[in-house]
Amino acid sequence: MANVDPPQIPFLDFLNPLFSYISSSLPPPVYNALLTLLTHGLAFFSALLGLGTALITSNPSDWDAQKIIPPLITLLAAYLALSSAVRTATWFVRTTAWLIKWGIIAAAVSTALAWGAGSGGGAIVPGLIGMVSDMLKGRWQDAAAGASRSSYQRSKPRPRAWDSFEQHREWQFEEDQRNAANSASPAAHVQQFVTGALNRARDGSWLSIARGALQSSFADEQGGESGDDSRAR
Incomplete structure (x- = not known):
């Protein structure tokens, strides 16, 4: 806004x-802005009053x-x-x-990230990663054990020594076949993938995490294709 000189404004003397x-x-900037608004406001009302008086x-x-x-024209201006x-x-x-x-938000986020990546959160982030890794590993181990127990219960009993050679x-x-299916199950692949990613996150950088995840996924795909080919043969 332009600076306004108070003596040039037609204000009353008692003001x-x-x-x-x-x-x-x-x-000074706030005072100049307020003075400019008052000046244009008085000019508008003066022009409106002059037009009304003339009419x-x-x-x-x-x-x-x-x-x-x-x-x-004066009123419009x-x-x-x-x-x-x-x-x-x-x-x-x-x-x-x-x-x-947004300055306050950016400062708060930067402070939290710096604290988490520095010495203040050095023991918290690996601890959280280890806790999640242990929880997921325990759940998948329980699921795999339950699946193996159920499959073992559903399997046929071992033939006795005097049974025929065909049995x-x-x-x-x-x-x-059952052992091969259990070792190549999707749950086992997912468990290995997540556990490896969490271990890399605990020890390495995000670039190594992404590279290791891609390598694990590619290795799992190749292992699944080779297993399918061997079973087909």
Whole structure:
């Protein structure tokens, strides 16, 4: 906003002490902005009053362009100046509030990240990773043990020594197939993948974590394809 000189503003004389007190209490930019708003506001109301006086004091039959257009132009110019000053002040307040808000948020997030990555959170982050790793590992071990127990319960009993050779060979074939299915189950692959990623997160950087995850996924896919080919043969 442009600086306004108080003596150039048509204020009443009894308002001069008030403006002197405001100028001594407020910072210069705030005082200039307030003075600019008051100046444009008084100019707008003065133009509106002049237009109304010109219309009221004259006969409607005597109205012509020379009497109506000049006050109307003055009123329009005062309105545009006042609206521009209000928009500028509103934009300044909103921008300042936005900068303060996001500055506080960015400072808080940066402080939390620095504390977590530094010595303050050095024991907390690995502890949380280890706790999650142990929980997931325990759950998958329980699930794998339950699946193996259920499959073992559903399997046929081992043939006795005096049974025929065909029964022994059939039982051995089924046992081999069941062991291969258990070792190549999706739960086992997921358990190995998550456990390896958590271990790498505990010891390494994010780049090594992503690289190890891709390598593990690629190795699992190759292992599954080779197992399918061997079973097909």
